[in-house]
Amino acid sequence: xxxxxxxxxxxxxxxxxxxxxxxxxxxxxxxxxxxxxxxxxxxxxxxxxxxxxxxxxxxxxxxxxxxxxxxxxxxxxxxxxxxxxxxxxxxxxxxxxxxxxxxxxxxxxxxxxxxxxxxxxxxxxxxxxxxxxxxxxxxxxxxxxxxxxxxxxxxxxxxxxx
Numbered sequence: 407x408x409x410x411x412x413x414x415x416x417x418x419x420x421x422x423x424x425x426x427x428x429x430x431x432x433x434x435x436x437x438x439x440x441x442x443x444x445x446x447x448x449x450x451x452x453x454x455x456x457x458x459x460x461x462x463x464x465x466x467x468x469x470x471x472x473x474x475x476x477x478x479x480x481x482x483x484x485x486x487x488x489x490x491x492x493x494x495x496x497x498x499x500x501x502x503x504x505x506x507x508x509x510x511x512x513x514x515x516x517x518x519x520x521x522x523x524x525x526x527x528x529x530x531x532x533x534x535x536x537x538x539x540x541x542x543x544x545x546x547x548x549x550x551x552x553x554x555x556x557x558x559x560x561x562x563x564x565x566x567x568x
Contacts, residue, residue: 415489417485420433421437421445421484422477422480423445424448424482436552440550441544445461460544462512464476485559493540499559504548505547509542509543511540511541
């Protein structure tokens with residue numbers, strides 16, 4: 407599968423920084439993406455380059471279908487991008503001044519249901535399968551750069567087949 411180069415696929419709806427495990431993410435209007443680290447000020451960019459959990463992107467449509475709000479799934483970037491969950495690993499997304507490389511889907515865990523006060527955390531975890539979002543890393547193709555709410559999301563190059 408190849409994604410059309412430089413095609414606008416969506417837009418940044420909301421940005422968040424996780425400041426502590428178990429806490430609600432803090433909304434921000436813009437953030438600096440750090441190559442192979444994640445987003446500046448986020449607990450997932452703790453100085454360990456190469457971590458798999460650098461950035462989590464979630465489609466606003468999936469949140470709406472689940473009756474959730476941006477930030478509820480502890481994502482850093484909420485996008486309006488139908489088909490995000492179908493992006494194969496290796497897909498490159500140009501967002502603002504940064505390029506993110508899709509690693510793969512984020513496996514849902516039961517603690518999210520607990521954080522959202524769901525009575526049956528396992529049932530809630532099952533509803534998130536295929537909708538928890540996509541993990542990505544900040545690629546060095548473009549260097550460090552800012553991402554802001556309202557920025558377009560573009561596929562910046564061909565994606566590998568999954």
